[in-house]
Amino acid sequence: MASIQIIVGSVYGGALMTARAIKQALEAEGHQITVLDNPTLADLVADTCPVLICTSTTGQGEIPPNLLPFYLALREQLPQQPGRKFGVLVLGDSSYGDTFCGAGELMEEAFYETAAQKVGDTLKIDALETTEPEAEALPWVRQWLDQL
Numbered sequence: 790m791a792s793i794q795i796i797v798g799s800v801y802g803g804a805l806m807t808a809r810a811i812k813q814a815l816e817a818e819g820h821q822i823t824v825l826d827n828p829t830l831a832d833l834v835a836d837t838c839p840v841l842i843c844t845s846t847t848g849q850g851e852i853p854p855n856l857l858p859f860y861l862a863l864r865e866q867l868p869q870q871p872g873r874k875f876g877v878l879v880l881g882d883s884s885y886g887d888t889f890c891g892a893g894e895l896m897e898e899a900f901y902e903t904a905a906q907k908v909g910d911t912l913k914i915d916a917l918e919t920t921e922p923e924a925e926a927l928p929w930v931r932q933w934l935d936q937l
Contacts, residue, residue: 791934792821794836796828798844798856798892803922804880807914808843810923811930820934828859830868839874839908839937841930842896846881850891863899871904876933877911880922889913909933 795812799805805826812822825832833840847853852860879893890913897907912929914922 790819792838793841794838795824795841795843797824797826798853800845800847800853804843804845807922807926811926814927827855830862834868841876843878844892846890846892850888852892852895867902869904873905874908874937875900875905876908878926880914882916908936
């Protein structure tokens with residue numbers, strides 16, 4: 790069974806609810822899941838387990854306020870995580886056009902700069918198409934786990 794950190798960026802609670810649904814489902818299957826809704830770099834470097842970034846997008850493709858300090862510290866300090874596996878699950882609204890799911894792209898870029906290794910494709914959940922992001926997230930997360 791896997792041990793996973795879920796780093797959450799949430800504005801109105803959708804990404805946090807999705808992360809908690811993932812935690813509940815995967816723990817029932819024997820996995821160990823830690824949800825970090827106010828992550829710090831210390832949380833990241835204290836462990837070597839795979840990281841799942843579960844974030845919403847705010848404004849014009851920006852990082853949510855609760856995740857912004859982590860993101861800025863990650864970009865400034867670049868703690869090297871060579872080979873550390875990560876995945877990205879991002880919630881957004883496609884009516885924003887080019888900035889749709891921009892927070893996920895920013896987090897992915899930051900993790901690449903730490904030499905982390907992305908596993909699988911990014912899951913982009915469109916608020917215009919679904920009202921239950923966890924329903925899309927759970928099957929994707931199980932596939933992601935299989936690729937670890």
